[in-house]
Amino acid sequence: MEIVHLLRATVVELGLHSARFANQNGMHPTDVRALISLMDASRSGTGLTAGRLGGLLGLNSAGTTALVDRLERLGHVRRVRSERDRRQVLVELDERTVEWGQAHFGPLIGRAVELLRGYDERELAAVRGFLTGVRDVAADAG
Numbered sequence: 053m054e055i056v057h058l059l060r061a062t063v064v065e066l067g068l069h070s071a072r073f074a075n076q077n078g079m080h081p082t083d084v085r086a087l088i089s090l091m092d093a094s095r096s097g098t099g100l101t102a103g104r105l106g107g108l109l110g111l112n113s114a115g116t117t118a119l120v121d122r123l124e125r126l127g128h129v130r131r132v133r134s135e136r137d138r139r140q141v142l143v144e145l146d147e148r149t150v151e152w153g154q155a156h157f158g159p160l161i162g163r164a165v166e167l168l169r170g171y172d173e174r175e176l177a178a179v180r181g182f183l184t185g186v187r188d189v190a191a192d193a194g
Contacts, residue, residue, distance in 0.1 A: 059186065073156050079126075085109055086119055087128060087153060090145045099134060099142035 067081075074084045089108050093100045100108075106116030120143055123129040128149040134140035168176065 069157075069160065082109060082111070082119060083123060083128075086123060087145065087149060090129065090143060091150065091153065094145060094150075099140075099144070101140060102131075102143055105143055 070084050070088075071081050073079075074081045086105060086109060089105060090100060102116050102120050103113070105120070106113065109116070109119070111119060120129065120131070123143075124131065128146055129143050130146060131141050132144050134142050168179075171179065
């Protein structure tokens with residue numbers, strides 16, 4: 053249970069870090085979660101529609117529209133037509149938002165990467181397997 057409690061404490065600390073960022077920038081924590089989801093989608097080469105973004109965040113249609121409208125007004129995202137399917141509208145991050153997020157979260161990410169450099173491939177596989185498993189269990193519990 054010690055590791056499970058440590059994971060919970062880590063999740064709380066990461067949530068507080070994210071909430072501080074949101075508060076410092078006049079945003080809601082859900083706005084930050086949306087930006088992170090959009091960065092993850094961009095990094096993986098997949099586009100997100102507003103509907104898919106709302107699904108990832110557990111929002112209904114009206115909440116998702118309000119979120120995307122707010123982020124668009126702030127200049128963080130834009131709606132663009134998909135090149136693959138012109139009927140589909142994707143939500144994309146503005147490059148300045150990516151740079152802004154990296155400026156705040158980059159040092160934390162860099163320190164985590166440094167910690168991981170101290171592990172060999174077998175240990176990294178164990179950490180990866182554990183975190184993937186916990187993520188999947190949490191997703192199934194929802």
